[in-house]
Amino acid sequence: MSLNADEVRRIARLARLALTEGELAAMQQELEGILGLVAQLRAADTAGVEPMAHAQDVTLRLREDVITETDQRERFQAIAPEVEAGLYLVPKVVE
Amino acid sequence: MISGASLTELRAALDARRVSSVELARAFLARIDRLGAQLNAFITVDPERTLAQARAADERIARGAAGPLTGIPVAHKDIFCARGWRTTCASRMLADFVSPYDARVIEAFDEAGAVVLGKTNMDEFAMGSSSENSHFGPVRNPWDPACVAGGSSGGSAAAVAARLAPCATGTDTGGSVRQPAALCGVAGIKPTYGLVSRYGMVAFASSLDQGGVFARYARDLALLLNVIVGFDPRDSTSLERPREDYARELERPLSGLRIGLPREYFGPGMDGDVREAVEAALAALRRLGAVTVEIGLPNSRLAVPAYYVIAPAEASSNLARFDGVRYGYRAADYEDLTDMYCKTRAQGFGPEVRRRILVGTYVLSHGYYDAYYLQAQRVRRLIAQDFASAFRECDLIVGPTSPTVAFAIGAKTTDPVTMYLSDIYTIAANLAGLPAMSIPCGFGRGGLPVGLQAVGPYFSEARLLNLAHQYQGVTDWHLRAPRGFEPERPE
Numbered sequence: 001m002s003l004n005a006d007e008v009r010r011i012a013r014l015a016r017l018a019l020t021e022g023e024l025a026a027m028q029q030e031l032e033g034i035l036g037l038v039a040q041l042r043a044a045d046t047a048g049v050e051p052m053a054h055a056q057d058v059t060l061r062l063r064e065d066v067i068t069e070t071d072q073r074e075r076f077q078a079i080a081p082e083v084e085a086g087l088y089l090v091p092k093v094v095e
Numbered sequence: 096m097i098s099g100a101s102l103t104e105l106r107a108a109l110d111a112r113r114v115s116s117v118e119l120a121r122a123f124l125a126r127i128d129r130l131g132a133q134l135n136a137f138i139t140v141d142p143e144r145t146l147a148q149a150r151a152a153d154e155r156i157a158r159g160a161a162g163p164l165t166g167i168p169v170a171h172k173d174i175f176c177a178r179g180w181r182t183t184c185a186s187r188m189l190a191d192f193v194s195p196y197d198a199r200v201i202e203a204f205d206e207a208g209a210v211v212l213g214k215t216n217m218d219e220f221a222m223g224s225s226s227e228n229s230h231f232g233p234v235r236n237p238w239d240p241a242c243v244a245g246g247s248s249g250g251s252a253a254a255v256a257a258r259l260a261p262c263a264t265g266t267d268t269g270g271s272v273r274q275p276a277a278l279c280g281v282a283g284i285k286p287t288y289g290l291v292s293r294y295g296m297v298a299f300a301s302s303l304d305q306g307g308v309f310a311r312y313a314r315d316l317a318l319l320l321n322v323i324v325g326f327d328p329r330d331s332t333s334l335e336r337p338r339e340d341y342a343r344e345l346e347r348p349l350s351g352l353r354i355g356l357p358r359e360y361f362g363p364g365m366d367g368d369v370r371e372a373v374e375a376a377l378a379a380l381r382r383l384g385a386v387t388v389e390i391g392l393p394n395s396r397l398a399v400p401a402y403y404v405i406a407p408a409e410a411s412s413n414l415a416r417f418d419g420v421r422y423g424y425r426a427a428d429y430e431d432l433t434d435m436y437c438k439t440r441a442q443g444f445g446p447e448v449r450r451r452i453l454v455g456t457y458v459l460s461h462g463y464y465d466a467y468y469l470q471a472q473r474v475r476r477l478i479a480q481d482f483a484s485a486f487r488e489c490d491l492i493v494g495p496t497s498p499t500v501a502f503a504i505g506a507k508t509t510d511p512v513t514m515y516l517s518d519i520y521t522i523a524a525n526l527a528g529l530p531a532m533s534i535p536c537g538f539g540r541g542g543l544p545v546g547l548q549a550v551g552p553y554f555s556e557a558r559l560l561n562l563a564h565q566y567q568g569v570t571d572w573h574l575r576a577p578r579g580f581e582p583e584r585p586e
Contacts, residue, residue, distance in 0.1 A: 003457075007457075008453070011453050011456045011457045011460065012453060013437075014456050014460065015411060015440075015452050015453055015455075015456040016415075016418075016433070016436040016437050016440055017437060017440050017441050017444070017449055017452060017453065018434075018437035018438050018440070018441035019441070027449075027450070027453065030450055030511055031450070031453060031454060031457070033510065033511060033512045034403060034450070034454050034511060034512060034515075035454070035457075036512075037399065037400055037403060037512050037515065038400045038401075038403050038404050038458075038467065038471070039400075040396075040397060040400045041397060041400045041401060041404065041467070041470050041471055041474055042466070042470070044394070044397055044470070044473075044474050044477070046470060046473035046474060046477065049473040049476050049477060050473070050476060051469050051472030051473050051475075051476065052472050052473070052475040052476035052479060053302065053472060054288075054302050054332065054528075055288040055289070055302065055303075055479070055525075055526070055527060055528020055529075056287075056288065056289060056334075056528050056553065060331050060332070061328075061331060063328065072195065075195045076195055076421070076422075078195075079192065079193060079195065079422045080420070080421055080422055081419060081420070081422075081423075081424075081425035082425070088420050088421060090420055090432050090435065091429065091430075091431050091432045091434075091435055092431075092432075093431070093432050
């Protein structure tokens with residue numbers, strides 16, 4: 001399994017993980033090792049086998065469409081990196 | 096005496112007022128203070144909070160309102176959100192996170208009156224097999240501090256082995272309760288997927304994650320399961336079933352029990368010292384009346400590859416929530432919003448977590464989804480079908496928990512794939528969602544513990560504990576204490 005540096009950069013970008021050029025080479029090698037391990041799956045004969053998303057194939061329950069959450073804004077925002085007037089602050093995205 | 100006692104003995108002592116909950120808490124806190132630092136088993140201890148809970152437990156006992164765990168100390172893996180406690184998941188990302196709410200597992204222990212001794216160290220976000228991937232440093236094995244405790248619930252396993260806690264919680268996504276239990280010489284069980292609520296348990300791979308417990312005695316595990324198993328509407332995969340008493344089959348004789356031995360688990364790959372201990376345990380089980388039959392799990396060699404597609408895929412999705420906006424770490428310097436996300440996540444996550452996020456992102460990305468993720472899910476079904484066929488020929492499946500005893504700290508950190516293969520015997524039970532446990536069955540190289548794994552059909556926890564209890568009745572491996580961590584002599 002080969003994975004070039006551009007592909008690693010692309011995945012890191014998708015995953016929102018900054019990678020320095022120095023980290024890139026090591027990560028490329030480690031990911032190749034892991035993908036080499038999982039490549040064994042390709043040899044498995046799975047024709048006609050249904051994918052199994054969940055142990056026991058449970059069906060997700062539906063609940064009544066009513067509000068059950070209580071307002072805990074202050075408690076939750078007390079642990080946020082930056083808030084103001086009840087809002088979460090992030091760097092400006094629109095000029 | 097106290098630090099070596101079973102939960103049943105502690106319960107009797109509390110009920111007879113031979114000891115108070117506050118005295119128990121103080122005794123364990125003193126051991127943690129004296130012996131804990133050398134193992135690095137705990138991330139957070141908070142004696143004031145512990146003693147306040149102990150005082151409340153004593154009042155409840157005085158009122159005659161004690162439940163089975165009222166006044167009993169427990170250590171919680173630092174993956175369970177506990178209100179007012181720091182919940183770090185051993186990550187820089189959550190190093191200062193104080194949870195605003197309780198996980199269901201924490202609530203269940205609180206309702207039962209248990210007393211929290213602290214939060215235990217682990218692999219970051221439960222990703223690892225050695226508890227070395229921790230922002231707070233590696234956990235050390237009480238049997239040999241140069242060796243790993245196993246992972247990811249290594250702090251819980253080490254704490255119970257060193258008698259720093261009589262019982263502890265853990266989580267098991269690919270073996271994270273059973274493998275550290277084996278490497279530290281304690282008992283640990285992961286119930287059927289869906290029995291223990293995942294609410295408030297920091298998510299790693301949601302279709303595999305399952306809460307579990309550690310103790311030294313099989314009976315104690317049964318008492319703990321009685322507390323943590325139960326339907327919870329806040330977990331979308333929680334199972335709604337009638338309550339059961341997991342201790343009900345402990346005394347059942349093993350005569351006639353059919354034990355399946357997977358030929359794939361007894362081939363090359365298992366170390367000689369592990370094989371010797373496991374074979375001796377099988378002989379003991381036969382003397383107790385069990386019969387052994389050879390069975391096949393032909394797809395088991397694909398369990399590790401399937402796991403390392405499914406688990407990272409789910410992890411990459413679950414860990415997308417750590418964005419530096421609502422809680423947790425945020426990078427100090429950044430240029431714009433995307434840069435803030437990228438730097439926050441690069442600095443907040445350790446190397447193994449970053450690797451798994453990248454693998455997961457890759458296998459889910461456009462053009463690769465069918466080849467990796469769907470194929471892994473198809474293989475997952477083949478593995479589950481192997482177990483279903485095997486359980487037509489046997490009642491329980493028994494074999495080694497880990498192919499080796501505890502390895503040296505640092506020995507496997509340079510090559511992720513070598514580390515992943517520590518879990519070759521444990522992962523299949525998670526993929527199939529089956530209950531599984533590990534109990535101590537002897538010692539191997541360097542006097543390090545060996546674990547015996549037992550896997551059962553869905554909802555066979557009581558039978559698994561029956562096997563473990565009967566085995567513990569004729570062996571004393573579970574009573575051995577690591578040198579330097581022996582329980583105090585009776586006064």
